[in-house]
Amino acid sequence: MSRATSVDNDALLRQHGLHVTAQRLAVLRAVSDRPHSTAEDIYNVVRAEIGAISHQAVYDALAALTDKGLFRRIQPAGSSARYENRVGDNHHHLVCRTCSRMVDIDCAVGDTPCLTASDDSGYEIDEAEVTYWGRCPDCVAATSISSGG
Ligand SMILES: [Zn+2]
Numbered sequence: 812m813s814r815a816t817s818v819d820n821d822a823l824l825r826q827h828g829l830h831v832t833a834q835r836l837a838v839l840r841a842v843s844d845r846p847h848s849t850a851e852d853i854y855n856v857v858r859a860e861i862g863a864i865s866h867q868a869v870y871d872a873l874a875a876l877t878d879k880g881l882f883r884r885i886q887p888a889g890s891s892a893r894y895e896n897r898v899g900d901n902h903h904h905l906v907c908r909t910c911s912r913m914v915d916i917d918c919a920v921g922d923t924p925c926l927t928a929s930d931d932s933g934y935e936i937d938e939a940e941v942t943y944w945g946r947c948p949d950c951v952a953a954t955s956i957s958s959g960g
């Protein structure tokens with residue numbers, strides 16, 4: 812999925828009614844390159860790429876892009892908010908308790924079955940937020956090495 816040239820990103824911003832700025836383009840690129848980054852991570856990437864930018868400018872760009880539906884904001888319990896550009900498919904996340912690494916995980920069966928609640932109490936449901944917690948393979952391996960014996 813590497814169709815994101817800078818021309819596409821220009822068009823993407825305009826389609827969503829956003830002015831094209833160097834900051835927004837850089838933020839868009841940073842998030843598509845490393846999904847599930849925190850605002851701080853994105854700030855560091857963008858600053859390395861385009862030089863002077865304030866934290867506030869990065870937060871503003873993230874808020875505008877999230878607001879327009881270009882980014883999804885995920886905030887697992889006890890973690891900073893993360894941003895990704897994979898939106899609209901109701902996918903879930905798997906989070907490592909040890910190193911906080913987050914990966915995408917599709918719905919367990921078929922197409923968004925978790926939107927079909929067994930009892931919706933009359934609500935019109937449009938999103939199911941599921942976070943799986945555990946330990947990533949690296950952290951499992953590190954533990955078995957250090958405690959190995
Ligand atoms: Zn881990």
Ligand SMILES: [Zn+2]
Pocket residue numbers: 846847895897902903904914915916
């Ligand atoms: Zn994701």
